Amino acid sequence: MTLSDFTSFLMKNSKTIMEYSENHFTLVLLAVGISLAIWVPVGLLLTKSDKWAARVLALANTIFCIPSLSMFAILVTIPMFGLGRKSALLALVLYAMMPLIRSVYDGVKNVDRNVIEAARGMGMGTRRILIEILVPLGMPIIFAGFRITVVMTTGIAAIATYIGERNLGRFIQEGLIRSNTPMMVTGALIISAIAIGLDTILGLVEKRIVPKGLRISR
Amino acid sequence: MIELDQITKQYPGQAMPAVDKLFLSIPKGEICVLVGPSGCGKSTILRMINRMIEPTSGIVKINGDDVTRTDPDQLRMGIGYVIQQIGLLPHRTIAENIAVVPRLYKWPKGKINKRVDELIVMMGLDLEKTRGKYPAQLSGGQMQRVGVARAMAVDPPIMLMDEPFGAVDPIARTHLQDELLRLQKEIKKTIVFVTHDINEAIKMGDRIAIFDAGKLVQFGTPEEILTNPINEFVEDFIGRDRVVKKLNLYLAEDAMQPIGCVVKGNELHTVAQKMKDAHVRVAFLLNEEGKACGQITVSDTEEFGRDIEGLRKRVLRTEKAFVQTTTPFPDALSLLLEYDTDYLGILKGEELCGMLSFKGIRKHVYRKEGE
Known part of the structure; x- marks a missing residue:
């Protein structure tokens, strides 16, 4: 493949590239959004009960171990889901369970007990302690888990092309079948760029969202 | 409550x-x-x-x-x-x-x-x-x-x-x-x-x-x-x-005793007689400004006799042997041991207002113990 092959592929297929990128992007965004809405509260809830935390974290771990192709294959056989976005979303949300629940749980559990004790002793209620202390102090760990989730979701979303998602994964899949190198490279590069780009943006967000007092040392 | x-x-x-x-x-x-x-x-x-x-x-x-x-x-x-x-x-x-x-x-x-x-x-x-x-x-x-x-x-x-x-x-x-x-x-x-x-x-x-x-x-x-x-x-x-x-x-003031005798720098030669007249065993030396700057005991006067300059030197060795009214007993005791003396002058601010003796401390603690 020469550079001109590659550029001419880009020129000729710009509309498809845009469409696939958009699909890829919205799938990732939806999956991450739903995952956050479900798993962050679950993670917070689990900090209340060690027994349940052990159970749910074990389940999340097990789900995380299932290879993504197998997962998609299993979901497709379930009548309610079948081929398409529903199955893709469900799989991605299930994969996000482990890193999100784990990081929220660890983040909150790692907060210095003495800080919580002092806050309670001053008359701060449970809700206030959660919002003003546990979440901000757990933020470095929680956010690390969130970044991993986003990058991972971008990657696994590409595989959803096998169950009918028309996204950047398709370039790689079809490129492989047709031995079309420019097509493969285009898919691979754009997916990587999206993952790296999102992670970089989140890195910048992290700097703003992690409390200043935690980054300061003597 | x-x-x-x-x-x-x-x-x-x-x-x-x-x-x-x-x-x-x-x-x-x-x-x-x-x-x-x-x-x-x-x-x-x-x-x-x-x-x-x-x-x-x-x-x-x-x-x-x-x-x-x-x-x-x-x-x-x-x-x-x-x-x-x-x-x-x-x-x-x-x-x-x-x-x-x-x-x-x-x-x-x-x-x-x-x-x-x-x-x-x-x-x-x-x-x-x-x-x-x-x-x-x-x-x-x-x-x-x-x-x-x-x-x-x-x-x-x-x-x-x-x-x-x-x-x-x-x-x-x-x-x-x-x-x-x-x-x-x-x-x-x-x-x-x-x-x-x-x-x-x-x-x-x-x-x-x-x-x-x-x-x-x-x-x-x-x-x-x-x-x-x-x-x-x-x-x-x-x-x-x-x-x-x-x-x-306890604080120094709790066992404070009155001062029996003070002398000025130019009265050192009469201090032995003065202490005898006042029936006390210690006198305090005041400088020109009236500030206490040392102590003279009966044994000092006996040791030095007419050697006024020797006596003066001895007195100045106890220049810092003073406590405040609010000094706690342990600090006072430490000074007593440091200067190997039985008496300390008690100051209120800069002014000499009484004295503390080893015996006084002992009696005070004993009395409290016996109560």
């Missing part, structure tokens, strides 16, 4: 109750120290006052009101709470940390800022430098100052302090203790103070409650406890230097 009535705390799965049928009445405006070996239940008792722990049975009353009638958060907002590990919020500045409870009370911003500044200054911290810093930028002693300031933010009548100075270095600890005592003279709060250090208990407490295995063994003023330890446990806990510890309770 805080009253604990028949308080028992039984933790599940433990044979012995952590606190066993405790009755304790803590008077208003005093520092009451709960002291005992670790695991004696003293922290548990403290934490039952602000409902961090609920008793298995019994009632805690503050000013006659059962604490369980108040919502726990509301109750705690009105009670200062200081713990050994301090627990400052690491993501908040010092000013924000001190402002936590005023914010819970929804004070207006201006009032909060004013109070925060006042407290930072009161705690002997540099206002401009400290306000915007984060806890990680302070030393242990400074952090605990902030911890105490935070507990005092809304001027609560009651403060609970759980080994507040246990984790700071000895020098900072002494400073913090002295400052709390100084502050307490003005603010007169009801302070419940937990420690395992009997010396700290003696120093800080208006009253001391000694605990062993969940039971109150003795409750009284430091003097009562040091004078009449109720049993062997208390005696052991105080230590074999019980009477030496008692010295800490």
Whole structure:
């Protein structure tokens, strides 16, 4: 493949590239959004009960171990889901369970007990302690888990092309079948760029969202 | 006033109750120290006052009101709470940390800022430098100052302090203790103070409650406890230097005796006669400005006889053998030993107002011991 092959592929297929990128992007965004809405509260809830935390974290771990192709294959056989976005979303949300629940749980559990004790002793209620202390102090760990989730979701979303998602994964899949190198490279590069780009943006967000007092040392 | 009535705390799965049928009445405006070996239940008792722990049975009353009638958060907002590990919020500045409870009370911003500044200054911290810093930028002693300031933010009548100075270095600890005592003279709060250090208990407490295995063994003023330890446990806990510890309770002025004889620099040759006439064994030398600058004993005059210059030199060796009226006995004793003398002049500011003798100290302590 020469550079001109590659550029001419880009020129000729710009509309498809845009469409696939958009699909890829919205799938990732939806999956991450739903995952956050479900798993962050679950993670917070689990900090209340060690027994349940052990159970749910074990389940999340097990789900995380299932290879993504197998997962998609299993979901497709379930009548309610079948081929398409529903199955893709469900799989991605299930994969996000482990890193999100784990990081929220660890983040909150790692907060210095003495800080919580002092806050309670001053008359701060449970809700206030959660919002003003546990979440901000757990933020470095929680956010690390969130970044991993986003990058991972971008990657696994590409595989959803096998169950009918028309996204950047398709370039790689079809490129492989047709031995079309420019097509493969285009898919691979754009997916990587999206993952790296999102992670970089989140890195910048992290700097703003992690409390200043935690980054300061003597 | 805080009253604990028949308080028992039984933790599940433990044979012995952590606190066993405790009755304790803590008077208003005093520092009451709960002291005992670790695991004696003293922290548990403290934490039952602000409902961090609920008793298995019994009632805690503050000013006659059962604490369980108040919502726990509301109750705690009105009670200062200081713990050994301090627990400052690491993501908040010092000013924000001190402002936590005023914010819970929804004070207006201006009032909060004013109070925060006042407290930072009161705690002997540099206002401009400290306000915007984060806890990680302070030393242990400074952090605990902030911890105490935070507990005092809304001027609560009651403060609970759980080994507040246990984790700071000895020098900072002494400073913090002295400052709390100084502050307490003005603010007169009801302070419940937990420690395992009997010396700290003696120093800080208006009253001391000694605990062993969940039971109150003795409750009284430091003097009562040091004078009449109720049993062997208390005696052991105080230590074999019980009477030496008692010295800490007294100040130089408590055993002050009048001065019998003073001389000026040009009267040294008459000092022997003067002491004889006054029937005293020590005289003090005053300089031109009337300030005391040394002591002459009868044995000095006998040793030097007519050698006035020798006597003068000897006198000037005791130039610093003076204490203030508020000097505690141990410091005075140390000076007596350092100068190998039986007498110290007592100053009030710069003025000589009396003297303290070795015998006087002994008699004072003995009399107290015999009471």
